Amino acid sequence: MSDLFxxxxxxFNGETPIERQERKPGESKYYLINPGQEGKRFSELxxxxxxxxxxxxxxxxxxxxxxxxxxxxxxxxxxxxxKEMEKANQFGYDxxxxxxxxxxxxxxxxxxAVISFGGGIIKEAxxxxxxxxxxxxxxxxxxx
Numbered sequence: 001m002s003d004l005f006x007x008x009x010x011x012f013n014g015e016t017p018i019e020r021q022e023r024k025p026g027e028s029k030y031y032l033i034n035p036g037q038e039g040k041r042f043s044e045l046x047x048x049x050x051x052x053x054x055x056x057x058x059x060x061x062x063x064x065x066x067x068x069x070x071x072x073x074x075x076x077x078x079x080x081x082x083k084e085m086e087k088a089n090q091f092g093y094d095x096x097x098x099x100x101x102x103x104x105x106x107x108x109x110x111x112x113a114v115i116s117f118g119g120g121i122i123k124e125a126x127x128x129x130x131x132x133x134x135x136x137x138x139x140x141x142x143x144x
Contacts, residue, residue: 017050028052067111074105074116 010016017030028049037045081101085094102120106113131139 014048067115070108070111071115071119073108074112074119077101077105078116078119 007016011018012033012035014032014035017032019030020027023029029052030050031047032050034046034048078101081097085097088097098120102116105116
């Protein structure tokens with residue numbers, strides 16, 4: 001009986017964390033009830049979130065699986081459009097295929113749009129880096 005009493009006392013004194021059963025976006029897994037709220041209904045009690053371990057690593061580390069999945073998905077879409085472009089083998093189709101893939105990726109949300117845009121800039125910089133020593137600066141820049 002004293003263990004149950006101590007647990008309940010710890011909960012209402014803000015010492016024992018409570019695990020959320022149904023988390024909403026932005027809520028941590030555990031929270032504490034703020035002490036000193038005598039007389040309030042349970043639903044009216046103010047609480048304090050306990051930061052998740054992933055949040056302590058920082059937002060980029062905790063979101064790494066999402067970012068990696070998005071990069072892979074976007075890259076696969078770009079690769080499939082590249083294959084379609086090679087199969088079509090028509091003059092000017094590469095511009096259409098690039099724009100189509102970037103548009104499709106961007107429709108998946110802001111993260112996909114940023115990743116696709118950044119990937120496009122990196123690819124263009126790489127292409128220029130390869131072409132400028134062979135063709136000079138004017139010819140590759142005209143085609144970009």
